[in-house]
Amino acid sequence: MHSKAGVEGNSTKRIARLVVTLATCAMAIAYGSAFMPHGAPAWASWLLALGIPAALGGIMVLGATRERGGVGKLALPFAFVIVTLAVGFCLVLGLPATEGPGSSLFLGLPLRAAIVIYGIGLMPIVVLPVAYALTFDTQTLNAEDVERVKELGRIRNEATNSEGKTVDASW
């Protein structure tokens, strides 16, 4: 028997799942609105601009959360990346279009293009993979975890061999 809490998971996972579900609904509404007679209204893009970072952040939190505990030190890098994506998308949506022959350039690109390439495209690279590596042993996987799984595999193999058949799965 599994307790209801066991099936539902911990509170961090529940919140992450809720965020992914709500973000997916927001994106469904945005796409649905594009089928209206005059095409997608302006707010549809804003729903995607906020829904995408929320959905990606929610999925990452869902994957990084261990059953006994939350995301630990990863909360900060997750927040940074979600905010970077959301602010980046909203800035390029909200800032006026000033691209032209006399535009100021930032690292070789007009402002809004620089936000896209350097902010959305490169900033997360500086933070996320490094955070993953630095917290790997405590948050993701350690030698003890691997040994437990190997032991589990050995027991399963012995059981399968002694029974002379593979463990069946249901339709």
Added chain:
Amino acid sequence: MVIAVGIAYFAVIIGISIWTSRRTKTARDFFVAGNGIGLIALTVASVSTSVSGFAFIGGPGLIYAVGLGAMFIVLPASVTNVMGAWVLAKRMRLLGEARGLLTIPDAIGARYRSRSAQGLSGIAILVGIVGYMATNALAMGVVISAIFGVGLSWGIWLGMSVTLAYSVAGGILAGIYNDVFQGALMATASVLVFLFILNVGGGLGDISRTILAADPTFLSPWGKLTPLAALSFFFVFAMGSLGQPQGVHKYYMLRDPLQLKWYPLLKTLGLVLVLLLYFAVGVGVKAFVTSGRMATLSAPDQATPSLLLSITPLFLAALVFSGVAAATMSTVNSFINIGAAVVTHDLPVAFGQRLKSELAWGRTATVVIAVSAALVAQHSGAMVAFLGIFGWGLFASALVPALAVGLNWEGATRLGALASIATGLIVTLSLEIASYFKIFTFPSGVTASAVALVLSFLAFFGVSWLTRRSAAASIDPDVRMIMEM
């Protein structure tokens, strides 16, 4: 020079294939390289298979045509690798350790204790593979024809024959080591082209000023796309990356699960290097055409070939042509292997059967799948581009909720997974076909892939919630333990 480099490229491929074929003795060697690939080799191979010919030919052409908005296809690379590592890599690698799994449908079958979910996801992968492979087979034909001047049909069959030879002989093991060589070649070619364009164009600032003087919209964040369309690209390519079998399947192959620690960082850096060409050629060619340094292109897809043939030194052109061949061949090899595993392993398991010699049947299936894809590429004309888009979208909508969310949520149910996979398969298939045959036109900014992915998620969450009483019964204790880690 181009032919000499092309011949040298194929000679290396053949050499690696002969070496690896001697090490392939079991189905586990053939399909998951005996779970024995080191971190660096797996990273380079994964970069190589993740980047198809599109990044070298179609992508730069798309930037040239629509401007910076086309970057939203590759920008998600900043988060997708580490997202995949958190969501899938650990759990799939540990499932491989505990259960000896070989395939992605294996993981779905184990998660939900369901042969039907395993079979249905296998069918979705198989349908998507034919389309995706045909697109890459055609790109391979174009490049080989450009190098050796043999014509498109011979190009397709020559490329497919070489890829097939090493796929049959050495399976994924040959594929991995060839991918390492091909990935290194792609990264080198990409960096050199990037530096060359910056040098010729006088730096990114001068390139931007040239474009802004003639076509400011090109360097606006969305380019000539609508914001909804550009953001849709980001969503589909970010979330969809979790369902691309050529990347996800690699998680099984890492020798030591603890080496996953550095995998996302190294893969992200590798992808950035390989994708430099995507950005540089698209933007650089636009500036060169605007300034009159290059002639106007006959078609956007000519951006890379025209640049190579009109401006770059011959050796660099030869290197990039080999890089494109490498990108397509590595992707095709990976898909041949995954498709063969579905035919010889997942579909028999779905019907409660196991083939006696999965290795021999795997080699046979490899030939059948490769020949089918080459025939489709040769005879489908304009439909090939449609098949490529269809394949990518199908993998995303059919696999992401059931696999990526399902492995991280104990409340997901077997029926939720089946509903999600079926929704992805049916919605993608029907909407893409209706769109291709102009029965139905999508509003600006909406794609079949995005709609199918969203609906697949909603079906997954909705049906899992409705059948939540059966959730606990869907998970075996060992799978639950891995999910809780």
